[in-house]
Amino acid sequence: MEKEQLKRIFEFLEEKEEHKAPFIWKFKTNIPLTEEELNVKGDLSLTYINIISLPEGLKVEGTLELDETTITSLPEGLEVGGNLDLSGSLINSLPKGLKVGGNLYIYRTPINEYKDYYYEDIREMIKPGFIKGKIIG
Numbered sequence: 001m002e003k004e005q006l007k008r009i010f011e012f013l014e015e016k017e018e019h020k021a022p023f024i025w026k027f028k029t030n031i032p033l034t035e036e037e038l039n040v041k042g043d044l045s046l047t048y049i050n051i052i053s054l055p056e057g058l059k060v061e062g063t064l065e066l067d068e069t070t071i072t073s074l075p076e077g078l079e080v081g082g083n084l085d086l087s088g089s090l091i092n093s094l095p096k097g098l099k100v101g102g103n104l105y106i107y108r109t110p111i112n113e114y115k116d117y118y119y120e121d122i123r124e125m126i127k128p129g130f131i132k133g134k135i136i137g
Contacts, residue, residue, distance in 0.1 A: 027055070043082065046071075054078065063102065066091075074098065083133070086111075098126040103133035112137040 023037055024046065033055055043062035049069055056075045063082035069089050076095040083102035092110035104122075106112040111122070119135045 024049070027051075067105070077129075094122060094126050096126060096129065098129040098131075100129075100131040100133065104131045104135045106135065106137045109137075 023033070023040065023044070026033055026037070028049065028051075035057070038055060038057045038059065040058070040060040040062070043065070044060045045063075045065040046069060047065045047067050051066075051069055051071050053071060053073050054075055057077075058075060059079040061081040063085065064080045065085045066089050067085045067087040071086075072090045072092065074091070074095050077097040077099075078095065079099045081101040083105065084098075084100045085105040086109050087105045087107040089109055091106070094111065106122075119137075122135055123131060
């Protein structure tokens with residue numbers, strides 16, 4: 001099915017208040033996300049999806065899985081209530097204001113390969129943000 005055809009189907013269903021277009025589909029097809037959609041109530045898994053960045057204003061109450069993605073940057077002020085898994089991604093730095101309520105997984109990422117970074121440096125890099133859990137590399 002073509003992208004435009006799917007878009008029309010989702011728009012029709014949303015008008016009838018029967019179904020909302022999935023976050024991942026809207027994100028991957030560059031359809032603007034509403035403020036409500038940027039506040040994800042549970043977990044968000046984008047594992048193995050070919051993405052470079054995330055939308056500004058994204059807040060995930062649960063875990064955010066970005067492992068094995070091509071993501072290279074995160075937006076400033078990203079908030080994750082649970083774990084943030086960047087394992088196997090192309091992330092090479094973290095943004096100021098990053099807030100992680102759980103653990104940060106950076107195994108097999110460029111940021112973990114820089115031997116000059118210590119976990120204290122990573123925590124310093126994101127200030128005024130925080131990582132409540134462990135940094136696992």
